[in-house]
Amino acid sequence: MTETRAAGATWSGNHRYRATEVQLPADLDELAEVVASADSLRVQATRHTFNDIADAESALVSLERLPVRVEIDGDRARVEGLVTFAELAPVLEAEGRALHNLGSLPHISVAGATATGTHGSGIGNGNLSSAVRAVELMDADGRTHRIDQEHEWFGAAALSLGALGVVTALELQTEPTYxxxxxxxxxxxxxxxxxxxxxxxxxxxxxxxxxxxxxxxxxxxxxxxxxxxxxxxxxxxxxxxxxxxxxxxxxxxxxxxxxxxxxxxxxxxxxxxxxxxxxxxxxxxxxxxxxxxxxxxxxxxxxxxxxxxxxxxxxxxxxxxxxxxxxxxxxxxxxxxxxxxxxxxxxxxxxxxxxxxxxxxxxxxxxxxxxxxxxLPGERIRATLPRVDDFLAIAGEADPRGVFRNDYLRRTLSL
The missing domain is CATH 3.30.70.2520 (Alpha-Beta Plaits)
Known part of the structure; x- marks a missing residue:
């Protein structure tokens, strides 16, 4: 049986989760069971948020008990599970590799940061999501998809707000260390x-x-x-x-x-x-x-x-x-x-x-x-995003049951 714990609050305590519990699957099979049986579910990562983006009406799920793996192949790094940038960076450095940038604190998870467009600084540096080259995503039926840059979902999946499913792994572009x-x-x-x-x-x-x-x-x-x-x-x-x-x-x-x-x-x-x-x-x-x-x-x-x-x-x-x-x-x-x-x-x-x-x-x-x-009202945000309707269409295809939707997505994107 999948372990659970209390949902708690965000990093600074300014938002206490409404969800009653956090499901803690030990492997991908358990995660698939949790996802496929849920009516409403959101992913809790390292909780460095300041609103209800990761909250749900009933339950949350965390990858904290899943295996953590980092695999480096040439200029790509595959990051599996709830890996933080603090954990990832020394592994890359040991192989003579680096990321193009980092945020102001390395304690945040790779999956959570890229899902929300978190960033560092630099006129020539894209946000952390811009290093994503492929996403491994578990949809609302517990099926896993690999979405690379050739996939029609990529523009939505690399920065998805958690609306398409559970990100179980990411492939990131790296460069020589500096x-x-x-x-x-x-x-x-x-x-x-x-x-x-x-x-x-x-x-x-x-x-x-x-x-x-x-x-x-x-x-x-x-x-x-x-x-x-x-x-x-x-x-x-x-x-x-x-x-x-x-x-x-x-x-x-x-x-x-x-x-x-x-x-x-x-x-x-x-x-x-x-x-x-x-x-x-x-x-x-x-x-x-x-x-x-x-x-x-x-x-x-x-x-x-x-x-x-x-x-x-x-x-x-x-x-x-x-x-x-x-x-x-x-x-x-x-x-x-x-x-x-x-x-x-x-x-x-x-x-x-x-x-x-x-x-x-x-x-x-x-x-x-x-x-x-x-x-900001949702209609004002949506008016600044030329591809928002395309995103909503992909979200509907990936999650037809609406498992990963919550008040935040309804308020901001009308999803």
């Missing part, structure tokens, strides 16, 4: 950042700008370079930060990755170390994506109302994501600026602050991060 040197700087004036926002955010392989919108002494430019130290920030007046780094109003405590020295890609690209608790934890996150060509105007629109949300804000992070061809991607066919908000863990206060930000960004065809807090 080293990164990173440094964080204060002292760069806001006007110098926004006057050449593409130049600043494109100055190194990966660049993040942290701001609280009103205190330039706490603004940071965090640059991660694969061609030596990112000294270009000093030309803008940047001063390297010492060991005690503040991300806006988040004080980090011995949990960030090493700065000032070169090291393997997976030890430098994330902000937070794999062996430490990431970020603040007691927080809520939101993120919005606008076309990079509109970055200056979008930032001016948010800055104009920043005083209204200052009490809720811990920090805003600005990053870039390169365009891709994944139908539900926030970067579908457009390079984007990602405007990320880390909020105090006050659900009512955050939800009250978001509509004004969303309205300010509305002229720029804003898209939300699927796994984070937002209040």
């Amino acid at each position: 080293e990164v040197t990173q440094q964080a700087y204060t002292g760069v004036a806001w006007d110098d950042i926004v006057s050449d926002i593409e130049g600043v955010l494109g100055g190194s392989r990966s660049v993040s700008v942290f701001t609280t919108w009103g205190d330039p002494e706490h603004d940071l430019v965090w640059a991660k370079s694969d061609i030596g130290a990112p000294s270009w920030v000093e030309e803008l007046g940047g001063r390297p930060v010492g060991d005690d780094i503040h991300l806006g109003r988040i004080r980090t405590v011995d949990n960030t990755t090493p700065r000032g020295t070169a090291g393997p890609w997976h030890t430098r690209l994330p902000h937070f170390r794999a062996d430490a608790l990431p970020s603040d934890g007691d927080e809520i996150q939101s993120e919005y994506f606008v076309p990079l060509v509109d970055a200056r105007e979008a930032l001016a629109a948010v800055r104009a109302l920043s005083a209204a949300f200052d009490d809720q804000l811990l920090v805003t992070e600005l990053r870039t994501v390169a365009a891709d061809e994944l139908w539900l991607s926030p970067a579908y066919r457009r390079d984007v600026l990602a405007i990320h908000f880390t909020w105090r863990n006050d659900t009512d206060g955050v939800l009250a602050a978001l509509p004004a930000i969303e309205q300010a960004l509305a002229p720029f065809d804003v898209r939300p991060h699927w796994g984070k807090a937002f209040t």
Whole structure:
């Protein structure tokens, strides 16, 4: 009999799952039995979400008891089970391979991150989903499909929000390993950042700008370079930060990755170390994506109302994501600026602050991060996604019984 446990809550505790239990199959046969017998089911991964995307009316399923395997064949890596980036990266490095990018924390699962379009930064870097080359998916009848780039479902399956079924394995594109040197700087004036926002955010392989919108002494430019130290920030007046780094109003405590020295890609690209608790934890996150060509105007629109949300804000992070061809991607066919908000863990206060930000960004065809807090109506989100109807058709074909649909998908996609 399949083991179960309580569903619990998301990483920061801001959403407690309505589902009564989590099913814990021990192998693919047990997983197929769970899926085929369910009327309503969603997958719970590492729980680093801030809304009800992974919730269900009755039960959830987790792959945490399934075997974890990583197989490397040439420039491809096959990742099976609930593998995190922290687990995957050292295996790739040992074989002289790497991923093109990583998110700010490596504690998240590969399947969950790619299903929601999670990303790092870099004008030339697509989101983590853009490394997917094939998906192994269990549908609502317990049958497994391998969906590669030639399959008609691929544009939907590589970033699927869990709407097509349970992702049991992924094949990822890799590249030769590389080293990164990173440094964080204060002292760069806001006007110098926004006057050449593409130049600043494109100055190194990966660049993040942290701001609280009103205190330039706490603004940071965090640059991660694969061609030596990112000294270009000093030309803008940047001063390297010492060991005690503040991300806006988040004080980090011995949990960030090493700065000032070169090291393997997976030890430098994330902000937070794999062996430490990431970020603040007691927080809520939101993120919005606008076309990079509109970055200056979008930032001016948010800055104009920043005083209204200052009490809720811990920090805003600005990053870039390169365009891709994944139908539900926030970067579908457009390079984007990602405007990320880390909020105090006050659900009512955050939800009250978001509509004004969303309205300010509305002229720029804003898209939300699927796994984070937002209040955008579904019709507005769908209007920015040219292939949304194609996605809905594939979801209907993969899950005709509606097993993997939930309130979140009904609200955002009318699925």
